[in-house]
Amino acid sequence: MPPSPTALGTLTGTVLLGSDIPAAYRADRSGYLPSGAPEVLVLAADVDDVRRAVTFAANAGLSVVVRGAGSGLAGGAAAGAGSLVLDVSGLNRILEIAPADELAVVEAGVSAAALDTAAHRHGLRYAPDPASTALSTIGGNIATNAGGLRCVKYGVTGDATLGLDIVLADGTLLHTGRRTAKGVAGLDLTSLFTGSEGTLGVIVAATVRLQPVPVDTVTVAAYFDDIDQAAAATAATLAARVRPAMLELMDESSLREAQDLLGLRAHAAGAFVVAQTDGFGARAEAEVVAEVFRDHTTRVRVSDDPETANELLAVRRAALPALERHGRVLIEDIAVPRSRIAAAVHRITEIAARHDSRIYTFGHAGDGNLHPIIVVPADDPGAAARAAAAADEIFATALELGGTITGEHGIGVLKRHWLERELPSEALATQRAIRRALDPDGLFNPGKAV
Template identity: 70%
Template structure:
């Protein structure tokens, strides 16, 4: 099973008996695997790319990389925001986006069995045909893959009620460093036999193995969904309304906040008018008590603003949510965005937004704030209008202050994007050396050669 290593070219088909998928060596097609959506580009180019079509392809690629002492970089859609799928010299990219079959949807058991390359929104749509849905709802659902979501334990808009990706993962199929295939977890809702290996691989960012299959929990589609939207004079006022809503002890399925600059850019990006200036909060309640919960939320918003809208029209709801989903693509048109991701105690959101505004002013660089206010996961987006060294230095300094702020408030440097390469130096400050040593020991036990995603996370 030898991969060509000299001339830069593309092999249209794998050597007989070696791979069912394609093998790429050199050229522009390999070069595009250097980076992911984060924009981080390591030195050099991958030695090769295996575009897997079967689990056996992944196993053979892992064995080959081990023999050549290359690092294996698992990759799905490349939508990660922390550099976790970036690949440079000495790496073999295992592209699992071609493993994209929905193998089973059981309406009776409310589970799905899928390959890692399945696009998140596609699984949700397939589940909907059976009266179910895949609850995790990252803003990138239309382009991100299930495998990537599991690797980063991605969050999303609905996670305030339904949890993050890991809460929907019942079992995994993982290719280990020796090329063997491990099955973890179960198909049942409950099960506590042995250590929870499924949770160990979830959120490991491809550092312990390559995820090649998943058994996922589905949820029933709610009988009713109500949307509540509020417009506020500024982001601090919006954060105050969020705190009031959470204090009312309702459990919204979605509770999102955008500052005024983010709203304005998102509306321009969508080509819709912004008749109501100010910061924006959109929430949803669902289930049999949706209407009652929505009124409680609306009353909490009305403590701060009179600009409140409540309705059950799904078309209006999609219009409001489209603004939230368009925020990041809109900001990406302004320059290079540093897409930060912090988690905070929800009671500190208002104070955090004030401090972030001060950080932006101090470093003379625009910072837009939006995110999942319902669970305290904010995305301060630092936009560098140019990529001159001076501007990038200011952007990095602002990011450092934002991470320090998160830890000062008892929060986390990442709520859903992961560590990857870009946040490695901050990990020890959050976890402490003892916790970091334990995690490194686990990695060493599973991958003594350091085969998987070398240089990432730890």
């Protein structure tokens, strides 16, 4: 039954109903499509719009699916029948940048790239660097505790999150955290909501940590004969006790596709690794990285030129868009101990052959987070089923190697049945109890995450 006109009158912001809601609001970048379509779409422009939408949904018996840029990769923003989509991308103001305290206060719809650009005017930067930094929003990054290319040195989004403003299931606006560099008063509610995937409340604003722009940055790139050489080189780099700001790996097939998309001269190589060092010791650390790489390959390039660095990093960032040209992609997100990277990639190669699936692997070698991307061509009717079976084995492989089924993309709806295989029953029960305590009626994102 559609909401009554009287009830709809309590909503503010831009409101669309039923068939007027664009089809894109059913899915996120994962491509997962739930059954049915959302009943109501609210394009919020401020916090009051959000609070009114949450209260309306609770009274109307609708679930709330929060959406920013829709760039999620686990189906967390997919919205089907009986749902109200709450689009917070319109909350896109940078409220404050405090250079002396090295922090910013931003609304949830601000992109990481926009914040980073604004921070640069003060000699600062926002360190988290998801591959989708140009379009993904801070709110979405916090909701999934997103990672990125600079994780190995600067950590994930949660490491840069100091405090949050959150609308709870009863419409209450909750403030968590602090503006200080440290503080341990009370339970850490900021960390509780970080990574909660829209299941505990609606993130509407955040106080985030900024970092000084490094005085120097050096990029080291290398081409290897095979993935074993590349994995050994990345492990040796970290064993040398240097901490590059990023340490990224691509297998042969993903490198080839990225170069083709960018129109670059193809480098015949079994694997590609790009590292970046920064700060006052950037050049000394870069030399250590280069020497370690040279123990495994002769094809090493070192540069302190920003344009060259951008070109090399563009290859890594182009990997996913390059694969999306060939059909629907299943973007997996396992993490394994760094010492098991080569073993994981070999197992993925075997899985691809066994299931006759096209799988391309790249990721963050610095923290063992790999992205096996399974391409599902539209003209192959059996590809989807084979891909699902391959993904199942990839998750099993991650757990067998002492890893996890998701390093940064979250559980969403696509990995929920695997969560019970990774988490002990006691841990899962505790998490579900917390969720019920904050959202007793199951208002937020039912059927997703925990």
